[in-house]
Amino acid sequence: MKGALINGALSTGMRAKALPVLVAGALTALATPAAQAQQQAAQMDFSIPAQPLDRALRLFSEQSRHQVLFDEAAVSGQQAPAVNGRYTPREALDRLLSGTKVRVNGARPDVFTLTSVGQPSGADAVTLQAVTVSGGSLRDPTTEQTGSYTSGALTMSKMTQSIRETPQxxxxxxxxxxxxxxxxxxxxxxxxxxxxxxxxxxxxxxxxxxxxxxxxxxxxxxxxxxxxxxxxxxxxxxxxxxxxxxxxxxxxxxxxxxxxxxxxxxxxxxKRPRGEGHLEFATTVGSWENYRTEIDAGGPINAAGTVRGRLVTAYQDRHYFYSGTKSKTPLFYGVIDADLGQDTTLTLGARHQATNTDGYWLFGLPRYKDGGALDVSRSTSLIQDWNRQKGQVNEVFAEAEHRFSKDWKARLSLNHTEVDLDQRVAIPAGGVDRATGKGSSFSTLYFNNAHVKSDGLDLNTTGSFQALGGTHQVLLGASWSRQRIHQKSVSLDADTAIDIYNPDHASIPRPTRPDWDSKEASRMEQTSLYGSTRLQLADPLHLLLGGKFSWLKYRSDDGLTGKKTRDYEQKHEFTPYAGLVYDLNDQWSVYTSYADTYQPQSTYVTSSGKPLDPSIGANYEAGVKGELYGGRLNLSAAVFAVKKSGMAVEDRASAGNCPGSLASTLCYRNGSTLRSKGFELEASGELAPGWQLMAGYTFVTSRDDEGETISAETPRHLFRLSTNYQLPGRWNAFSIGGGVSAQSGYSYPAYDDTSVRMGAPGRAVWDLRAGYRIDKHWSLALNVANVFDKHYYSMVSQIRRGNHYGEPRNVMLTLRGTL
CATH class of the missing domain: 2.170.130.10 (TonB-dependent receptor, plug domain)
Incomplete structure (x- = not known):
């Protein structure tokens, strides 16, 4: 029998009476069974539109915080009426099931079990069998319409697993x-x-x-x-x-x-097509003439519902907080799912996205020569009014999935993407003398054009089987990708001084592009075979093992001379993966894992003429994860160490030209190592009824062989928070929320020829949100970003250029409708 569980893994165990949870300063406790029984009988607000029954049950589970056990076949094709108002969970569920062939068979704290009846006239009911799901294999990873800040499952590894089951x-x-x-x-x-x-x-x-x-x-x-x-x-x-x-x-x-x-x-x-018809609309008006509209529509195309479609379109027309720049970005996305029989689904889709930016700003602001930040307005930009970037992405994709049984399926994915990019910019550079304000100038007028074609293919099969008293999962697959880039550029020398305190956006007449003086054609092709398994060694213990064999080829040629400029290859490189997950109970588990990657370096050669071995990046991690309220809240804490070893360094003991190297006449050896380590805390999902939260804290340090940080822009302390709370009772139409992004300061040696150290101080940028549900179809939200108008640099790079202010306080008003 095929079963489903809404918002949480099926479990017959009792929930803990009280469990204190401390993550990122948030403390919550699970209710006692007596309190749960009281909650079940209490009335609460429901807002569930008429829709297919399976979707309605998901919304019911989210709003009531109750699990629902049912047979997918029993609810398939049935419609639920709208339920709006204050009811007990049982009353609301009975209303959802009215007029259907499904009834409530029994209830225990937080769990309803449904029954199928043979005919609406009241034939004998057939009680559903309890469905025990090992590892939450029937979790739905889809997040839209859940209202949640967490997901029931992950799909990036191609074996659908919950966050708690993933040992990273x-x-x-x-x-x-x-x-x-x-x-x-x-x-x-x-x-x-x-x-x-x-x-x-x-x-x-x-x-x-x-x-x-x-x-x-x-x-x-x-x-x-x-x-x-x-x-x-x-x-x-x-x-x-x-x-x-x-x-x-x-x-x-x-x-x-x-x-x-x-x-x-x-x-x-x-996004994929949904089983019910829908039309969703959103329009946003924001600071600096920021206007955006989105339309998302779709549903069944034929009467049987075996062909479903979806169309998403968006258009944004905006100016920026810095002067002289504006952009227009249209988007079109369409996708169709077609059931080719009961067990096979074919998906076809396409995306077109374009961007046209006038006054495109490439490199940001310089700094004073002593390393200090410029004393200029955040609206200052160093552009010429003829600067422009135009780009577009055209993508088509297809997917075929065949289900051999309830436990095994195969999937084939195909993708083709074409990108066009065209840029013309005046490039400013030069540190500024604090006393005179001079030193920065437009040094180069740069033209760039690129055309990129990318193709990808992936074929895999996943399934589960029973052996030695446990349930085990298996993934086997193969992938191939190819990316071809044709790039052309030309630069003109310029020497036009910039008044940093009063920049002139028309100081250089728009130049005529000369003939290209640089052309390059490159091609990268990757092929891989991969496999992994999740073995249940004992009831609470799972071992995850996997690996990937990869083949990579890269070549680039000078488009003007036809001469090969780079050429490297990596054959059958193996990247292993291993993890161990031990379930402490139904809600908590501990884990440890190892995974690595590689980067080819065969473009460099040793003194003997042998291509250099790849560098290896390895991640070591251990942690604890919690999955509370039936999966509606995920918690995690982890310690980690990352090492990238065997990086290319110059072999000073082998002077002279190195044979066979296109990248350099120098000889190289594997030698340098980069390291980082730290710990992380994260909470995501429903902290309390109506309260969604995503909060994470990261502490990380790093060093290279000389003891310097490997990424100065990565602060030691980083905290991120997004939250939203829907008020209870008569205030249920209102919601409040927002977020904060906070980090410690950092500094590093400038790239310029100076010993000056520079960086950015610590900061906390706060955002606020207020929402109002006008009725069951329309809602309004006001977002205020950087509510305290914090002055800060979001990116710091060099004294001569590359420094970017963070956005000042700004406001966005969004109207959303669902028809």
């Missing part, structure tokens, strides 16, 4: 959190995530870091498929309107990534 630190930015905080880009979402910090890099193609290591393009996945994104948080920020959630793993993710930094893995999970 993981955060989930849910659909509700994205909406509540107005996080409309992946960049904004990651900036509110535990342990993630942003750094100024690469001609404005900014990067994030985790545990001191860089999150590069290879660290991103889309629906579990790696190698198919380009500059997703830099030049071409991805709009989050297309996502159900973003899963963030901290530490090496070799099982998912293979060749990558040991920083983490970020999995973006696309």
């Amino acid at each position: 630190s993981v955060s989930v930015i849910t659909r509700q959190q994205l909406d509540d905080r107005n996080l409309t880009t992946l960049e904004e979402a990651l900036a509110q995530t535990t342990g993630v910090t942003k750094t100024a890099r690469n001609f404005g193609n900014h990067k994030f870091s985790i545990r001191g290591f860089t999150v590069d393009d290879n660290n991103y996945l889309v629906d579990g498929v790696a190698g198919i994104v380009y500059a997703p948080v830099g030049w071409l920020p991805i709009d989050t309107a297309v996502f159900d959630r973003v899963e963030v793993l901290r530490g090496a993710g070799g099982m998912m990534l293979g060749s990558a930094d040991p920083s983490g893995a970020i999995n973006m999970v696309r």
Whole structure:
């Protein structure tokens, strides 16, 4: 019999009478059984629209904080009426089931069991069998419509597991959190995530870091498929309107990534069609002429509901807090699910996203030559009014899933993405003399054009089996990706002084682009075979083992001369993964794990002419995780150590030209090691009825071989909080919330030829939110970011350039409707 459990793993054990939980300063206690019985009988507010019964039961479970046990086949195809008003949980559930062939068979604290009846006329009821789910395998990872700040399961590893079952630190930015905080880009979402910090890099193609290591393009996945994104948080920020959630793993993710930094893995999970018809609308008006509209619509396409579709479109037209810059970003996303029989589902989808930024600002502000921050307004920008960046992403994808049985399925995913990017900018550079205000100038006029094609394929099968008295899970798969980049650029010398206190945005006439003086064509291809298993060694003990064999080829050629410029290859590199999870009881577990990644260095050669071995990034971690209120609240605490060893260093003992190296005439050896260590705390989900929270604290230190930090922009102390509380009783239409991002200060040697150390002081940036539900269809929310108008630099880079102010206080008003 196929069963389902709403908002939590099925358990016949009694919940603890009282369990104090301390994470990030929050203390809560579970109610005693007597109090639970009182809560069950008490009336509460329900707001459940008419919809398919399975969806209605999920909302009922979320609003009542009760689990519901039912047979999926019994509720399939049945509609539930709307339930609005104050009822006891039992009264509300009876109203949901009225007119259906399902009834309440029995109840115990926090749990209702449903019964199927043969005919509406009252034939004999058939009691459902209790369904015991090992490891929560029937958890639903989808977060939209749950109202939750946590997820019932993760899918980035392709074996669906809960957060508690995953022996590494993981955060989930849910659909509700994205909406509540107005996080409309992946960049904004990651900036509110535990342990993630942003750094100024690469001609404005900014990067994030985790545990001191860089999150590069290879660290991103889309629906579990790696190698198919380009500059997703830099030049071409991805709009989050297309996502159900973003899963963030901290530490090496070799099982998912293979060749990558040991920083983490970020999995973006696309929205899929829903079983019921829906039309959702949101429009936002914000400071600095920031306007945005979203429409999300879909549902069954045919009468049988075997073909379902969804269309998401968004358009944003905005100016920025710094002068002279504005952008327009249209988005279109469409996806169709089609059931090809009872056991096979085919998915087809496409996304088009464009960005057109006038007055594009590439490098930010310089600093005074003594390392101090400029004494200028936050609206100051060093642009020319002809600066521009235009980019677009066109993506198509397909997926086929076949279910062999209730325990085994196979999935094939295909992705093709094309990116076009065109830039023209005047580049400012130069430290400023504090006394005279001089020293900065437009030194270069830069033109850049890139065309990127990315392809990805993943085939895997997952399942579970019984053996030796336990239930075990298995994953086997293969993946392939290819990315081809054609890039052209040209620079013109300029020497136009900048009055830093009164910059002129029209001091240089718009130049005519000369012929390209640099062209490069590069191609990276990765192939991998992977497998993992989750073995139940004993009732409370699970062993996770896995590994990935990877093959990588990279080559780049000079487009003007045809000469090969770089060429390296890595064959059958193995990245292992191991974890051990011990369940203390139904709610708490302890774990330890090891995972690694690699990065090829065969472009360098040793003194003997042998390609250099890859560097290896390893993550060691141990922790404790809690899953309370049937999975509605997840808690975790972890200690970790990350090491990236065998990095290329110059072999000074072998002077002279090195044979066979395209990257350098120097010889190299494996030698350098980077290290970081620390601990993390996180709480996510429902802290109390109506109170959603995502809070995380990270302490991390790092060092290289010389004892310097490996990532100065990664502060030792980092705290992130997002929360929202829906008021009870007669005030139920109102909600209040907000968040804070706080971190300690940092400093590091400047990149310029000076011994001056610089950095940024510690800061705490607070946000507020207030919401009002007008009726069951419409709601209004007011978000105030940086409510205390904190003056700070969000990124600090060099004396000559690369320093960016954080946003001043700003306001956004959002109207949402559901029809």
